[in-house]
Amino acid sequence: MPTKKKPQVSVAAPDRRRELLGTAAEVFAEQGYNATTVRKIADHAGMLAGSLYYHFDSKESMLEEILRTFLDELWDGYDTVLDAGTGPRETLEALVTESFREIDRHRAAVAIYQKESKQLVAQERFAFLADSQRRFEKAWLSTLESGVAAGVFRADLDVRLTYRFVRDTVWVAASWYRPGGQHSPEEIARQYLSMVLDGIAVRT
Template sequence: MHSSPHERPPFPEASVAAPIPSSEHRGYQRQQRSASPLASQRRANLVHIAAELFARKGFQSTTVREIADEAGILSGSLYHHFDSKESIVDDILSSFLTSVVDAYRTAEAQGGDPREVLARLVRASYSALDSHRSAATVLHNDWNYLRQLPRFDYLHTTERDIQRIWTGVLTDGQSRGVFRSDIDPELTCLMLRDSIRGSVRWHQPDGKSATSELARHTITVLLAGISADGDDETP
């Protein structure tokens, strides 16, 4: 069942507070810091395997046994690292969103013409998808289910903060006269978010066009549509 635009996964943005992991995740972070290097490596390997399985099969359709089998361990051994499947996807998503937000914060902090800021955010978004493809796919596909769980309340917080950043850049551009005054910043933000995040379903980085080329094309089309003076030159 399709959700409304306001219920889609968050679109990565600039200067927002980093997502706050659940108390369970923070507890496991402390456990990870105190674990041996070998245990940390095994944990990271399990996270990587689980992320690929979740992306391919869906979070709800993937079992702990399948993750353990793929890792070549017994199911019981997996519980030495995580107390549940939810703990694993929590690790995947909170780490992904933290890295995304950090990238946006850096992009926005450089300031400048709103068109340049928007272009940097678009590039940062595609770069994040390229580096964390499985995590982005899980977030996109399983958002409607995960957002209902109290453990993942930070997804809502992150989405609201992210939307404020993107609409802020668009509104700033309108006030400076570089973006059209007749566009709705919130709707534009939602369209951008879904367009970029949804590209994980069809774009293959090693296919016809590289991720950087996809970002350039998005920026060109976007600015041609919202620039007040009709200047579609890509920053």
């Protein structure tokens, strides 16, 4: 009677896993996925490269788990916001705020996502990134569109362009954001929203 494959932790002792994934995410974010060698991760974790393979199947599977975990939590937050049934402007504000909170919580994962997702989606293994992107686009687009319909967002702008503008505007922040800095996520969100909604020009 074979086999019982991979006694690998998985369920039990997920602490070490999470810890290692955190380390890996940090290095991936800082050096880029391709430029990150498994040995560097192991160094940061205080172990030998081969030892990582007790916990994970491959470097790629670490990346996958990092991104999956992040997206799962992101969608938990987004879904709560989207299901709240608030008006377009409140929804947009809540989405932006939620986004900055996720950046705060998953800075490394967000940075990785920003940098690598374009290449990754081509691989079947990372098809879930495309799914997420589609849901993402739908959520933001429909929020913007109902805002335009309701007269709270400008009608003279290309909606797709506006969508990209808002989306990028928020997420690129992950590339410079450092948690524990002088601005809380909520504070940053407030300033960003102010700029996005009202512009930087003085009203005349």
